[in-house]
Amino acid sequence: MHIHSFKDKFYRQMIALLGNALNLLDEQGKDEVFRFLISQQNPDGGFQDRGGRSDLYYSLFGGLMLGAWGKEHGAWGIERGLLKKREGERLEMETGDTDPTSRNPQPVTRNPQPATGSILKLRQFISGQSNRNVPGFIERCCLVLLQKELKTGRFFRIKALFSLGRSFWKERHSINLSYRSFVLFLTLDAALPIRGFLKMASKRMLAQTTIDVNSPCSEVAAKVFLLKMMNRDGVAEQELLKSLACESGGFKAFLHLQNADMLSTAVALFALDFAGSDLRLLRPACLDFIQSNYSDGAFLSDDGDQTADLEYTFYGLLALGVLAD
Numbered sequence: 001m002h003i004h005s006f007k008d009k010f011y012r013q014m015i016a017l018l019g020n021a022l023n024l025l026d027e028q029g030k031d032e033v034f035r036f037l038i039s040q041q042n043p044d045g046g047f048q049d050r051g052g053r054s055d056l057y058y059s060l061f062g063g064l065m066l067g068a069w070g071k072e073h074g075a076w077g078i079e080r081g082l083l084k085k086r087e088g089e090r091l092e093m094e095t096g097d098t099d100p101t102s103r104n105p106q107p108v109t110r111n112p113q114p115a116t117g118s119i120l121k122l123r124q125f126i127s128g129q130s131n132r133n134v135p136g137f138i139e140r141c142c143l144v145l146l147q148k149e150l151k152t153g154r155f156f157r158i159k160a161l162f163s164l165g166r167s168f169w170k171e172r173h174s175i176n177l178s179y180r181s182f183v184l185f186l187t188l189d190a191a192l193p194i195r196g197f198l199k200m201a202s203k204r205m206l207a208q209t210t211i212d213v214n215s216p217c218s219e220v221a222a223k224v225f226l227l228k229m230m231n232r233d234g235v236a237e238q239e240l241l242k243s244l245a246c247e248s249g250g251f252k253a254f255l256h257l258q259n260a261d262m263l264s265t266a267v268a269l270f271a272l273d274f275a276g277s278d279l280r281l282l283r284p285a286c287l288d289f290i291q292s293n294y295s296d297g298a299f300l301s302d303d304g305d306q307t308a309d310l311e312y313t314f315y316g317l318l319a320l321g322v323l324a325d
Contacts, residue, residue: 059126218263250302251265
């Protein structure tokens with residue numbers, strides 16, 4: 001599956017890739033992944049960082065995975081039905097209208113699956129974050145993406161979009177330009193209807209970004225992504241990215257390293273697939289790498305850290321989804 005078409009939103013395509021990964025799992029595997037996903041959600045609806053605190057960055061991973069799960073099992077439709085039902089009950093209390101067909105002609109499932117409850121809890125968490133001063137460029141982008149996906153906080157989403165430019169510039173010394181650009185364009189693509197703006201901005205960013213054999217995998221992948229957005233082949237950059245692949249499977253963060261990691265593997269495969277690169281020679285070893293780092297519903301980083309968390313589970317599923325076809 002190549003995802004270089006601009007007719008769909010990028011984050012929607014990410015959810016589709018996660019769905020591809022879920023379809024590869026048997027029922028036991030799906031159940032294990034879902035149980036791990038739910039175990040990472042706090043009572044306030046946010047998803048845990050490694051310290052157990054509710055975090056926007058981790059909540060985005062959780063939200064995208066819930067989106068994929070909901071699409072496969074209809075939970076998003078049930079969730080919206082429940083919201084309509086609650087709104088109807090509120091209107092009934094205010095107006096005395098007792099005719100259910102006048103407010104919600106569609107039947108609502110009485111016993112929605114667990115994913116629906118998790119989506120509602122996440123919605124409540126994001127609603128609570130909308131009027132807070134969210135620090136950090138990446139966190140602001142995560143908030144906008146979640147607000148868009150959950151259809152909440154439209155006013156605050158617009159407000160946050162205006163502040164992204166200032167935050168983007170403020171963190172110019174702490175986050176590489178290529179990676180900042182990738183995250184920014186992913187966010188704007190989800191929130192704005194004007195696709196031409198993204199290509200115009202990509203052109204300006206490309207003129208300012210440079211990569212070489214010493215660049216980390218994530219930055220090379222971001223450059224490949226930006227080049228494709230400009231309809232430029234980026235063959236040299238794709239080959240540089242492929243040089244980071246390990247013979248034993250997966251991609252490594254830097255050329256001088258010996259071992260692959262899940263983050264680098266996922267972003268490299270995502271960028272190469274987006275660019276339309278042929279992944280057939282990489283597929284067998286990468287699948288072995290991904291499978292070897294699966295543990296009880298989660299994916300590990302394979303950089304020596306045996307901690308199971310939502311971030312690397314997302315990356316594992318994303319990489320698996322790219323290779324599904």
